[in-house]
Amino acid sequence: MEVIFLLIGISLLLAGTFLFLFLRAMKDGQFDDDYTPSVRILFENQPKKSIKDQPKKTKSYE
Amino acid sequence: MKQIFPTQTHAKCYHCGENCELESVSFDNKKFCCQGCKLVYEVLAENDLCEYYQLETSPGKSQKERSKLKNRFDYLDDPEVSRKLLDFQNDQESHITFYIPLIHCASCIWLLENLFQINSAILGSRVDFVKKKAQIKFLHDKISLKEVVSLLSTLGYEPKINLSDLDHNSKSTIDRRILTKLGVAGFCFGNMMLFSMPEYFSEAELLGEGFKGLFDYLNVVLSLPIVFYAASDYYLSAWNAVRQRKMNMDVPIVLGIIAFFFYSLWEIFSQGNAGYMDSLGGLLFFLLLGKVYQQKTFATLEFDRDYKAYFPIAVTRMAKEMEEVIPLVKLQVGDVVLVRDEELIPADSLLLSEFANIDYSFVTGEEVPVPKRKGELIYAGGRQKGDAVLLTIQKAPSQSYLTDLWNNESFEKSNKRLLEPLANRISGVFTWTVLTIAVVAFVFWIGKDVSIAVKAFTTVLIVACPCALSMSTPFTLGNTLRIFGKGKFYLKNASVVERLALVDTLVFDKTGTLTDPAIASIEYFGVALSAESKSIIKGMVERSTHPLSNRINLWLGKVDPIKLGKVQEIKGAGILAEYKDQEFRLGSKDFTGSNEQILSKVGNHVFFSLEGIALGQFHIQSGLREGAPEVVKSLSCDFELHVLSGDQAHEKVTLGQQLSNEIRFNFNQSPVDKLNYLKELNSMGKNTMMLGDGLNDSGALQESQVGIAITDRVSHFSPASDAILDVESFDKIPSFLAFAKDSRLIIKTSFGLSFLYNILGLSLAVQGLLSPVFCAILMPLSSISVVVFTTLATNYMGIRKGLIYQNKQ
Secondary structure (H helix, E strand, O other): OOHHHHHHHHHHHHHHHHHHHHHHHHHOOOOOOOOHHHHHOOOOOOOOOHHHHOOOOOOOOO | OOOOOOOOOOOEOOOOOOEOOOOOEEEOOEEEOOHHHHHHHHHHHHOOOOOHHHHOOOOOOOOOOOOOOHHHHHHHHOHHHHHHHEEEEOOOEEEEEEEOOOOOOHHHHHHHHOHHHHOOOEEEEEEEOOOOEEEEEEEOOOOOHHHHHHHHHHOOOOOEOEHHHHOOOOOOOOOOHHHHHHHHHHHHHHHHHHHHHHHHOOOHHHHOHHHHHHHHHHHHHHHHHHHHHHOHHHHHHHHHHHHOOOOOOHHHHHHHHHHHHHHHHHHHHHHOOOOOHHHHHHHHHHHHHHHHHHOOOOOOOOOOOOHHHOOEOEEEEEEOOEEEEEEHHHOOOOOEEEEOOOOEOOOOEEEOOOEEEEEOHHHHOOOOOEEEEOOOEEOOOOEEOOOOEEEEEOOOHHHOHHHHHHHOHHHHOOOOOOOOOHHHHHHHHHHHHHHHHHHHHHHHHHOOOHHHHHHHHHHHHHHOOOHHHHHHHHHHHHHHHHHHHHOOEEEOOOHHHHHHHOOOEEEEEOEOOOEOHHHOEEEEEEOOOOHHHHHHHHHHHHOOOOHHHHHHHHHHOOOOOOOOOEEEEEOOOEEEEEEOOEEEEEEOHHHHOOOOOOOOOOOEEEEEEEOOEEEEEEEEEOOEOOOHHHHHHHHHOOOEEEEEOOOOHHHHHHHHHHOOOOOEEEOOOOHHHHHHHHHHHHHOOOOEEEEEOOHHHHHHHHHOOEEEEEEOOOOOOOOOOOEEEEHHHHHHHHHHHHHHHHHHHHHHHHHHHHHHHHHHHHHHHHOOOOOHHHHHHHHHHHHHHHHHHHHHHHHHHHHHOOOOOOOOO
């Protein structure tokens, strides 16, 4: 039965880790905006074209 | 007979989706409605960002009306301005957050987050869709703030920068403390529940004594963060209440927490029993959950805006025949500024141009633009309608008429009679009753058994801890807030609901609230007006400042006035003018000597006559907002109604006919008059609600018990208020008020429900029979059932009032 001591320790550690992760995520502002990420995740990461690396012709807007 | 027209299919603009009319532009095999839209496409195509158009069809906004002034962002070069706007700056990077009202779809998010592909000096950007904000990080050595803003503007996403953006130097950080507390409480509560489980089942003995002790000690350890951290707000609030010799809901909560904690400590350490630590954890967890739920805020809305959010950040100054755009704060007395169509007058100033047409509706409530002549004083806050005008500044922007008004003491402090929440009033009685019961139980048992006496005393306090009681208010109000929000009625916080339920007197602003200046109608009956007579009328009405003249002036539009011989305005009658030795009269029926029939009953009538012969009549109707008569009618049974208007009294009779004769009308009300009017009503012990839309109502909105700002674009400027109502929902005002009353009733009913639980618990506690298991069941059960009851009841009432639609389309 002594194994329960160990298990309790592990379970507390695990739960503590989750608490820590939650607090960290909150500090990063993950819960501030709960809509935009749901849209953002659907964007495709298009491969960047290599032409991009060339110096762009600079154009002043306006 | 049906006539068949050749169906003409208009091509839709690839960028904004509007119909392309004659001047459409073709580019890249695509049609554009204007050069602006084409330009945006060009920039995107050049940078391989055409995915913008694949995410949504025609995601852009028409660029037809965009300002073409190149120098309008010059003020951003001012180091002081940019320093105040930036969130963060180091040697290389600058971070700035813009408010971009145009953000409306997935394409917007995508494009704004791909800005770095257009300009490599932009490191990245992040959009908050709900708040319509974008944070942009850029290298300030390679791209200036001004260039970032003009890039955004080129793409059609011009950020809105107001004077108030310069103010908050300390960027407000979101308060996440309550969430942290909830997280900690949830962690502790969950684990305590697990460790308490064996206690609830007889199998506990299987584990042996050593484990039981360990679990109890672990519970004590886990209860420490709850008692000393998560519950800290309650101590503070209870302490404040006690110090002011008042009672609030937090006082019995704190009594309960103390009893829970110390009694459990005593049980665990001296008796070897389990104690009630898990129930304590549950209590705090549910309480905090209620608090978070109640704190629903509408992130896009700002309820505390002052005039600074209305003012532009920059003005165009004329210096040595050259235009330059400077920050408003640098404007000095004597400067000459250029104000274009639809721009705001930044400070009290003298008109240098010949004519100006100033719309003061937002400031004074007068709905017709006022013509001004060279040399006249123009107050800040008006909006120029028409051609650009030149002004010399007479007073610094911070000392103008409008800001003076704002800094008036009565405007500043919000001296609302603080309405005591229902829960606080009950808790006073509640706390004393519970204490009495506890003492009586203690006295009863002390002669027989001291340990039972102590147990009875503390368990009474524990079980009476108003968990369910204090939860009914936040959950009811929180849900009410959400239902209101669905009906486009946004409250500042939950306490407004309770105040709304007690309102008995409604005060309406006229212009912009009951009436809509955009639908004011003018009709002319009689002999058709020739171009000459139009010019004559124009010449007459231009000389007059009477609102009806102004309106006819507006109706005539761009007609050149004829030079008239003699023009005389007779107050309260009309205008008399001579032209080619003939006498023209414009005014009331008696004044013109007209014997024409008045053709319609409602509205104002202006007659036009030549040498005593009637030529025709104008019918001018103030445009009542759609549904306004019905709303007023249904409200007039239950509420006392008042109307305040900055306008003159000429519409009093017709408004009375159209709305209700029980309304008390007050015209010619200055903003301060309105404020005093509300003060007077309040001092008569009435519970007032003020509905208004402009800066001129802001004092009254502050003074009333519930101030509601009406606006057609919710995210745009509206004066400081307790609630913002979308114009669309104007006709639902009676339902909103009735629903607020319902939710108060629901709170009362759920109080009754939780009292039942308390009586049940107390009857066991006074007998000294309360056990940890029973407590652990009763606590969550009572809380959850109260929450379920209030949620279902508010939703049911919301459906019945037509505020929630069951079928979403």
